[in-house]
Amino acid sequence: MPVISKGELKVWQRRDRAKQLKIWAMWFVGVAIFMFCWKIISDATTWFFVFDAPRIAADIGGRAWPPRWEYLSELWKPMWDTINIATLGTLLAIIMGVPVAFLAANNTTPSRKFLRPFALLIIVSTRSINSLVWALLLVSIIGPGIFAGTLAIAIRSIGFVAKLLYEAIEEIDTTQVEAIQATGASKLQVIAYGIVPQIMPAFAGLSVFRWDINIRESTILGLVGAGGIGLYLQSSLNILAWPQVTVILIMILIAVLISEWVSSKVRLAII
Amino acid sequence: MSTASPSRTWKRPPLIKDTKLRYGLLLFVIVYFIAAFFSYEVNWARVYEGLDRGWEFIKAFSNPDFVTRWKDISAGIWESIVITVTSTVVGIILAIPIALGAASNLAPKPVYLFCRGIIAVARALHEIIVAILMVAIFGFGPLAGFITLAFSTIGFIAKLLAEDIENISKPQAEAVKSTGSGWWQWINYAIQPQVMPRLIGLSIYRVDINFRSSSILGLVGAGGVGATLNTAFDRYEFDTAAAIIIMIIAIVLVLEYVSSFIRAKVQ
Amino acid sequence: MLQLQNLGKSYKTGDDALKGVNLEIPDGQIVGLIGPSGAGKSTLIRCVNRLVEPTTGKVILNDVDVTTLSAGGLRKERRKMGMIFQEYALVDRLTIMENVLSGRLGYVGFWKSFLRKYPQSDVDEAFRLLERVGLDHMVDKRADELSGGQKQRVGIARALIQDPEVLLIDEPTASLDPKTSRQIMRLIAELCKERNLSTIVNIHDVALAQMYVERIVGLQLGEIVFDGPPEGLTPDVLTQIYGEEDWEATIDEVSDDIDDDINEDGIDSAKNTDKVAKDITEAVSAP
Incomplete structure (x- = not known):
């Protein structure tokens, strides 16, 4: 108890001394780690360039404006590709992720010893790797293009879809499931009547949410050759065509804002 | 009928x-x-x-090659970790005041709009694009990666924390206010205890995200293990690539384990 | 005829929820199962259709031992046992009609049920039952839009469309207001008589049980400590089941209430009560 008796007085402190010391020690270690890491970054930095940064930023800004609007006409096709990468990638991810989720959920998995760890492994490994890395890999395996990009988005999203969905499955109201079991329904029927209606809102919500994220991700896949508007960003950057870069960035911003708007509308409509 | x-x-x-x-x-x-x-x-x-x-x-996954390019791999992973630590810490420190400003129940309208504007900008662009711009401005190296991730950490933490502040229990806030507390006391006694678990949870989650992102920043020259990974794929050295990917997955797993441990302790 | 022979259940934690229960329920009899929380009432009901797997003993329904059945055989047997739940256990996001039709799942194949293509005879029966419980005007409403009393009547319709031989009812009125509770209990009692069903009703409210059931079984710590007609529930017996308390008031209340409760237009007034209840809920939840 942090109440110490000093004769007649009872002194109240928030924490007792040992705990207080421990907290200070933790702060000290934390700050030391941070300073150490900062020193590493600082050593790897050419500070001369950094001090020059405001001038460079102003210089780039000056070159980037006004945007080269004629370039827009070349961008419609890659933008269309970008949207397709995101949409079809999300669709593929859902098709593959849903069974994985049912295998991974504690209350629906057919085998806890064998299939569940396998499903969890799929979830962890697809989720841990950024879609850009998947794109890098797929481009080197099946060649550049939007097909590689779509697969990259799909693989990265499997883990996301499956993880959120299996958590939703594990959180369902079990009495509703019991009620369906009590009617003599088969296992598949219990899933279709007792579980699916309960997870539907979560499922729809996370699908549009992931689609929204994927629009953002697919705008950059072109940097590694996986198609979409990122290719044009890359080539414009390579020739230092800043006015074109501005146009591309504006276009990406608008696409991201629209997709965010759509996804929030759809999510509201579902609940 | x-x-x-x-x-x-x-x-x-x-x-x-x-x-x-x-x-x-x-x-x-x-x-x-x-x-x-x-x-x-x-x-x-x-x-x-x-x-x-x-x-x-x-097949390379069954026989990953950690040895041949160990120097590059370890340097890259190390740099990724350093970027993760610094960007998360700085991002959170900067995100807290912005979150307070972006909570409609705390801040006056102009402050609210300003902070929401920062959040919107920080969230709109993909990290890689920000990283490209930062590399152009600050030069190659981990500093660009650090700035990029700190920036997107601000967007992430500030947005979710502001939402949490907006959803706090009103009676508790009123109770503290009715004691005659000042504004800072009110924040400290009514708001902070309510949002602290969430802030800790989000911060740990963000460590996880930042590490995963820092592994790709190298592709555009902003430091971290991404550059090594890119080279490995370019040369079709799949065994080295597999080694890097396995290390990333392992670190993410450790982070996830630690975060679930800490979150369970906080709640 | 439903027979429980030496039925026992021990949980992994080592708790013996049921200790060798013997019970015989002839066709058409309603048995009220009373007892304190944790006495094993819910476990007993769930052991009958093996939602909880009994550890010892037998459940025999018309010469079939339910406890030894395979998964497929159990499903067939479950069709004969309708179950009604405390929190209604309707599937919230399905419509009333879908909830009622889900009672036929044991009879139709997966794809037919998945595409909602039930035989016309099932649909007819669903409409008939919904009419019987007074809800046929709202078949396409979603279950989570209903009031408690309405939900429980959908739950009853879902159990009855199975064409059961036994009804297992777990705390049907625990979440309802007093008036709706009586309407629901009366409806259950009437339906059991109409269809000659053996019924176990698990119930907390002793007074309510005395009003509508013909036999009371008292359960304490997994054992039957009383079995007899409702009139047999003397203060001594109640003390034995629940522990020391002044029981006179509980029993008095029963005789007072029975008369004014019985009215002719049960269903109509039920609708009104529900509406009133809903109005009140809305008034309360409005800011």
């Missing part, structure tokens, strides 16, 4: 009640998918050729 005929049919009510909207949407979806499908040009011969390489990559 009350005099039901002996045979009434029943059909499940459709999800979208408006017939026109329902079929319109259906038509739109079908047309879209056909159009999208035909805009794919897949070079199946190239894909077929690639299957061998894909198989090699999968």
Whole structure:
């Protein structure tokens, strides 16, 4: 108890001394780690360039404006590709992720010893790797293009879809499931009547949410050759065509804002 | 209705009640998918050729090569960790005041709009794009990666924390206010205890995200293990790539384990 | 005829929820199962259709031992046992009709049920039952839009459409207001008589049980400590079941209430009560 008796007085402190010391020690270690890491970054930095940064930023800004609007006409096709990468990638991810989720959920998995760890492994490994890395890999395996990009988005999203969905499955109201079991329904029927209606809102919500994220991700896949508007960003950057870069960035911003708007509308409509 | 005929049919009510909207949407979806499908040009011969390489990559996982490029790998991973630590810490420290400003129940309107504006900008652009700009401005190296991730950490933490502050329990806030506390005391006693678990949870989650992101920043020259990974793929050194990927997964797993441990302790 | 022979259940934690229960329920009899929380009432009901797997003993329904059945056989047997739940256990996001029709799942194949293509005879029966419980005017409403009393009547319709031989009812009125509770209990009692069903009703409210059931079984710590007609529930017996308390008031209340409760238009007034209840809920939840 942090109440110490000093004769007649009872002194109240928030924490007792040992705990207080421990907290200070933790702060000290934390700050030391941070300073150490900062020193590493600082050593790897050419500070001369950094001090020059405001001038460079102003210089780039000056070159980037006004945007080269004629370039827009070349961008419609890659933008269309970008949207397709995101949409079809999300669709593929859902098709593959849903069974994985049912295998991974504690209350629906057919085998806890064998299939569940396998499903969890799929979830962890697809989720841990950024879609850009998947794109890098797929481009080197099946060649550049939007097909590689779509697969990259799909693989990265499997883990996301499956993880959120299996958590939703594990959180369902079990009495509703019991009620369906009590009617003599088969296992598949219990899933279709007792579980699916309960997870539907979560499922729809996370699908549009992931689609929204994927629009953002697919705008950059072109940097590694996986198609979409990122290719044009890359080539414009390579020739230092800043006015074109501005146009591309504006276009990406608008696409991201629209997709965010759509996804929030759809999510509201579902609940 | 009350005099039901002996045979009434029943059909499940459709999800979208408006017939026109329902079929319109259906038509739109079908047309879209056909159009999208035909805009794919897949070079199946190239894909077929690639299957061998894909198989090699999968095989590489059973025999990852940590040794040949160990120097590059360890330096890259180390740099990724350093970027993760610094950017998360700085990002959170900067995000807290912005979150306070972006909570509609705390901040006056102009401050609110300003902070929401910062959040919107920080969230709109993909990290890689920000990283490209930062590299252009600050030069190659981990500093650009650090700034990029700190920036997107601000957007992430500030947005979610502001939402949490807006959802706090009002009676508690009123109770503290009714004691005659000042504004800072009020924040410290009424708001902070309520949002602290969430802030800690978000911060740990963000460590996880930042580490995963820092592994790709190298692709555009902003430091971290991404550059090594990129080189490995370019040279078709799948065993080295597999080694890096395994290390990333392992670190993410450790982070996830630690975070679930800490979150359980906080709540 | 439903027979429980030496039925026992021990949980992994080592708790013996049921200790060798013997019970015989002839066709058409309603048995009220009373007892304190944790006495094993819910476990007993769930052991009958093996939602909880009994550890010892037998459940025999018309010469079939339910406890030894395979998964497929159990499903067939479950069709004969309708179950009604405390929190209604309707599937919230399905419509009333879908909830009622889900009682036929044991009879139709997966794809038919998935595409909601039930035989016309099932749909007719669903309409008939919904009419019987007074809800046929709202078949396409979603279950989560209903009031408690309405939900429980959908739950009853779902159990009855199974064409059961036994009804297992777990705390049907625990979440309802007093008036709706009586309407629901009366409806259950009437339906059991109409269809000659053996019924176990698990119930907390002793007074309510005395009003509508013909036999009371008292359970304490997994054992039957009383079995007899409702009139047999003397203060001594109640003390034995629940522990020391002044029981006179509980029993008095029963005789007072029975008369004014019985009215002719049960269903109509039920609708009104529900509406009133809903109005009140809305008034309360409005800011």
